[in-house]
Amino acid sequence: MNRVRIKVGVLVALLLVALAACAAPPPAPTSAPVIQTVTVKETVTVKETVAVPQTVAVPQTVAVPQTVVVQPTPPPARNTLVVALARAPSSIDPADHSSREAETVIRNMYDGLVTRDSTSSTHMEIAESLKWLDDKTLEIKVRKGVKFHDGSELKADDVVFTFNRVFNTNAIEFPQPHTSLRKGFLGPFKSAEKKDDSTVVMNFTAAWPPAIQLLVHTQIVSKAYLDKVGTKGLIEKPLGTGPFKFVSAKTGLEEIVLDRFDDYYGGAPDLKPVGKACVSRAVFRVIPENSTRVAALLAGEVDIITEVPAELVTTLQKVPGVQVKTVAGTRPIWMEMNVKQAPFDDPKVRQALNYAVDKDLIVKKVYNGLAKPLAGPLMPTNNFADPALKPYAYDKAKALAMLKDAGWAPDASGVLMKGGKPLTFVIDTIDSVRPIAEAVSAMFREIGVDASVRVWEYNVVRPKLLAGERQAYVGDWGDSAFDPVGHMEAKWYSYTAGSTYGRGNFSGYSNATVDQLIKSGETENDPAKRRTTYNQAQKLIYDEAPAVFLVLPEAIEAAAARVQNWAPASDSRENLHDVCLK
Structure with missing residues (x-):
């Protein structure tokens, strides 16, 4: 049984309608439950989080609700x-x-x-x-x-x-x-x-x-x-x-x-x-919502959509009138952990959670193979990524052993406890990477960690992350510099308000040696010396694990x-x- 929870709901219904519209007339649709995506805006107070179930059965057939019908009519003639x-x-x-x-x-x-x-x-x-x-x-x-x-x-x-x-x-x-x-x-x-x-x-x-x-x-x-x-x-x-x-x-x-x-x-x-x-x-x-973007394309309301969910690529490719293209991605996804708050102030906990995530399964089930596991703070396609660093191997036993060393032990129901309190936290995320957050949450649940998922708009949650007001965050950060500068100084350099350094550091990670190495690497003209400097910084970040290094999806x-x-x-x-x- 798959551990990764994949939502279909409205997305699959829309695609089935689009495909069926180009074939024989379908029978009258019947009603079916629709999974609703809720995006948290700035004016909305989130009062409760939704626990991610360990497994979700995906039916072989999906009934199409009457209210969701996409007519395959061409868009109006225009040059917009x-x-x-x-x-x-x-x-x-x-x-x-x-x-x-x-x-x-x-x-x-x-x-x-x-x-x-x-x-x-x-x-x-x-x-x-x-x-x-x-x-x-x-x-x-x-x-x-x-x-x-x-x-x-x-x-x-x-x-x-x-x-x-x-x-x-x-x-x-x-x-x-x-x-x-x-x-x-x-x-x-x-x-x-x-x-x-x-x-x-x-x-x-x-x-x-x-x-x-x-x-x-x-x-x-x-x-x-x-x-x-x-x-x-x-x-x-x-x-x-x-x-x-x-x-x-x-x-x-x-x-x-x-x-x-x-x-x-x-x-x-x-x-x-x-x-x-x-x-x-x-x-x-x-x-913002993945399902709504796809629906808008199928309805002819928009011409191009970004950040297409990988699980829909194969189905979308079968829809007449739709073209799908992929290219090597530059937006790695991490789960950054607030290292200044418990339980993430303990590096053993952070390392253990890295071992608790099956990145290969995420690549296969969430991205249909259209992604690569991350092996550290730089994406694998960066020329300066240290080849000596390998992705944290999926090892539940090792994860549990490390958590035990950190004082966390399972109770009779398998929930990890310490000092009478469970190991629980909230994973904040954005809709475009929500499936990853939910997959990670489900894997944590398998080792007795209760991590619920909460969705925000990025421009709302970003200042909260920089202020250290969140526990964990699953998100992406683009390396459009195509140089170590892009990620090293934005994500892993110590953040100070008003500085451009650390502007994407959502974990609160700070290491003076890493900062010095990043600064030295930026201005080193000798490629070999520059590589050595960045390798040293990458190894320190890898070992201290301020994030669960997840995947690099294709765009x-x-x-x-x-x-x-x-x-x-x-x-x-x-x-x-x-x-x-x-």
Whole structure:
């Protein structure tokens, strides 16, 4: 019997209807229970958690409720592309965001000095060329003829201003003065100087090996426009140089509408086709629930959906009018444990829970093989991941023995107890990775640990996690830097409020030696020495286990058949410039 609990319910019902609609007329549907997904919003107080049962029987056939019927009618003729995102962007200010959803929206309104293609290779965009004058000095030649959406031409002054706005302390003045969340991508940046209208020199205090690839994450803003409207004005009406210009946004960024910029310079010259965008309008719509996103695609309400549940890939591929694509993922999933609170202040407990999770079963049952087990703090596809580290082996006996050493012993019913209290905690999560949280919870239950699951919207729970107000969190964090910098300084460096270091550290983990190694590795130009430094840091994190290292899923997206020239990107930054609709 499978230990992993997989919800089908509405999702399977919808897919069965879509498939049946293309075959012989189905018999009259009968009613069936529908599993409801509840997302906790900021104004909702969660009063109780739902225990995850050890096993759930999945019936071979699913009755389709009468109220859920997807008609296979084609969408209306239009040249508007609608993309459903799993989460709302954290911001649409290029210098003040911390999510891939934000990067996706921003990268379609703003261009940077460099960009990536769908395979994550780096290409010149606004930069005509980049040249290292020495290991601390980078010369940038700015492409001529690049226009902002108000018709003004981008100059070297705008590039210098952008770097200063990202790097300088409290350079962002709204809603209160604070430092950019993107500062870490500039590393040991010292200054930027204008040599002429098309030449900028970046100065660093130390070598910065990932500099060029990390420039992908800095989009250029207009100095004149910011001087005029300020940060508040930029957020209310963004002004960039990208293929689409801002039209409107709903409260909370739940929907963002962009129109094609017809004076677009064309984008990266070596990424064909060069020119203005294919579609006239692009809409980003936030649909947090997996089931609702899939239903919206099947109903023709949206054209592209992100974060498709892996268990639905095979079935979705059989639905006429739907195309499914996968690409190597860059969003590892961990269960981070609050190391400052019991029971996770004991490393033996943290290590034991790593041994209690069958990652291979999660890969097989939850992801249908479309994932890899994690072996530590870096994803296995990162070139600097230490090959000597292997995933914690699934070993229930060892997990129980370690918990016994930590003072936890089973009572007559098998529940682990210590000092008369059970080993129990809440796993907070977000809807897109909820199946993983539920699978992990079920596995913990097998060894006598009561871990219930609670679902939140990410932008609501993130500040609670950073404040140390949660016990455990199952979530993902993208390594879009394609360098150890991406995860090591964001997830495993000690967090201090206001710092970009540790901005994704939801466990409260802090180790001065690890911090020093991360800092040293960032600026080490010798690849061999850099690898050795990062290996030392990885081993310490692996042994201290501030997280249960779970899996790295492939990125899965789906689109309507009318969507052309579309390919999901490893870094999840949806580039809509080339996408067309037939």
